[in-house]
Amino acid sequence: MKLQTGTRLGLYAALELAREPERTLSASDLADRFGVSAHHMAKVLRNLANAGLVRGGRGASGGYRFTGNRKRTTLMDIVALFEPAPGSRPKEPGEQTDIGSALQRVLTEIDEIAEATLRSVSLETMLKAKR
Amino acid sequence: MVAIRLAQTSDLPAVSALDARLTGTAKPDYWQSMLNVPERHFLVAESEKGELAGFIAGEVRAWEFGQPAAGWVFAIQIDPKLRLKGVGTRLFEALVARFKDKGVTRVRTLVDRRDHLILSFFRAQGMVAGPSLQLDMDVA
Numbered sequence: 001m002k003l004q005t006g007t008r009l010g011l012y013a014a015l016e017l018a019r020e021p022e023r024t025l026s027a028s029d030l031a032d033r034f035g036v037s038a039h040h041m042a043k044v045l046r047n048l049a050n051a052g053l054v055r056g057g058r059g060a061s062g063g064y065r066f067t068g069n070r071k072r073t074t075l076m077d078i079v080a081l082f083e084p085a086p087g088s089r090p091k092e093p094g095e096q097t098d099i100g101s102a103l104q105r106v107l108t109e110i111d112e113i114a115e116a117t118l119r120s121v122s123l124e125t126m127l128k129a130k131r
Numbered sequence: 132m133v134a135i136r137l138a139q140t141s142d143l144p145a146v147s148a149l150d151a152r153l154t155g156t157a158k159p160d161y162w163q164s165m166l167n168v169p170e171r172h173f174l175v176a177e178s179e180k181g182e183l184a185g186f187i188a189g190e191v192r193a194w195e196f197g198q199p200a201a202g203w204v205f206a207i208q209i210d211p212k213l214r215l216k217g218v219g220t221r222l223f224e225a226l227v228a229r230f231k232d233k234g235v236t237r238v239r240t241l242v243d244r245r246d247h248l249i250l251s252f253f254r255a256q257g258m259v260a261g262p263s264l265q266l267d268m269d270v271a
Contacts, residue, residue, distance in 0.1 A: 074251070113244060117260065120250035129257070 001114050007082035009036060009044045014078050017054055017066035018123045024056060024063030047081050070127065076118035133184045133218050135225045138166060138173040145183035146175065153208050165205075172229045176209075176218050185209035187222040191233045196263060202230030204240040207249070223256050241265060 003011075012034050017025060031041035045064050048054045053068040094100040138146065143162050151157040165173045165188050176184040187207045193200035204226065209219045227238055239261060242250050 074247075116244035116247070116250060119247045120254045122251060122255065125251070125255045128255075 003079065004082060005036075006040075006044055006047075007079055009034060009041060010048060010078050010082050011075060013041065013044055013064075014048055014053055014066070014068070014073070015123060015126060017064060018068070018070050018073075019127055021066045021070070024065045026063050030064075044082075048078070051077075051081050053078070068123070070124040071122055073123050074119050075121045075123075075126065076115060079118055133176040133178055133213075133221060135174055135176055135221055138175045138186060138188075140166060142175050142183065142186070146186050149183060149186070149210060150206075150208055153211075172226055174222055174225055174229075176222050178213065183210065184213045185218045185222055187219075187226050189226050189230070191230060191235050198239075198263070199237075200235050201237040201239045202227065202233070202235045204238065204253075207252075219252055220256065 013030050016030060016033065017023075027042040027045055028038040030045070031038040034041070045054060049056075049064070053066065053073065054064045055067045056062055056064045092100075095104055143159065143166070147157060147159040147162050150162065165171050168190070171188060171190045173186070173188045175186045178184045185208055187204065189202055189204040189206075191200055191202050195201075195203075204223070207219060207222060209222075230238060238258070240253060240258070242253060244250065
């Protein structure tokens with residue numbers, strides 16, 4: 001499964017901040033840790049902040065901390081902030097044909113399994129597995 | 132705090148009622164059969180007041196679907212008002228301990244992928260996707 005870069009960074013940042021909820025890290029700190037530009041990380045953090053998962057940060061040096069619920073927030077909650085919702089994708093050329101719709105059923109099956117997996121793993125479970 | 136013990140015939144009405152309340156389907160004969168098969172591990176969690184807090188059932192099975200012996204978890208239900216207090220974890224750990232006593236090194240279960248609550252529970256216990264993929268076909 002391929003996640004967009006922003007999604008992956010959103011997961012990295014949320015997990016890193018959720019690891020120690022009292023600690024604050026700046027967009028620059030997180031950007032350095034995961035090898036991306038501070039600008040890109042700041043954009044990702046704004047998205048997480050709008051969803052109430054992190055708070056803080058003005059500019060690249062402002063500190064962010066985790067404000068969500070580690071047990072209740074799943075990987076899917078974060079993925080959904082960055083990726084289009086399942087079913088909201090525009091139809092691809094050829095999808096209306098019998099072959100196209102048969103292929104789409106297989107792809108939907110794969111998406112449903114991926115979504116169930118992402119929805120079943122909380123940040124708490126992820127962080128526990130890391131120890 | 133709950134006590135974990137083996138299920139008895141006297142537990143069946145409460146087990147069946149809790150299951151029916153949570154699944155919408157009463158199946159007393161199924162729960163009776165759980166007690167009738169000696170190889171099955173059927174445990175209940177009992178509250179300090181002596182009420183049923185939850186139950187778990189499973190069995191060690193070898194070569195099902197070509198797989199070596201594993202402890203299968205068939206069912207787990209917790210009274211909704213007693214959830215998030217570690218009752219499910221206590222039941223799961225007790226069942227796993229019994230499986231390990233039987234010499235198995237693997238635990239397996241089957242979960243509806245739309246049931247995020249139970250999926251999350253098993254994930255939190257450390258379970259991950261296994262090597263099998265369940266397939267269904269409608270033959271109506």
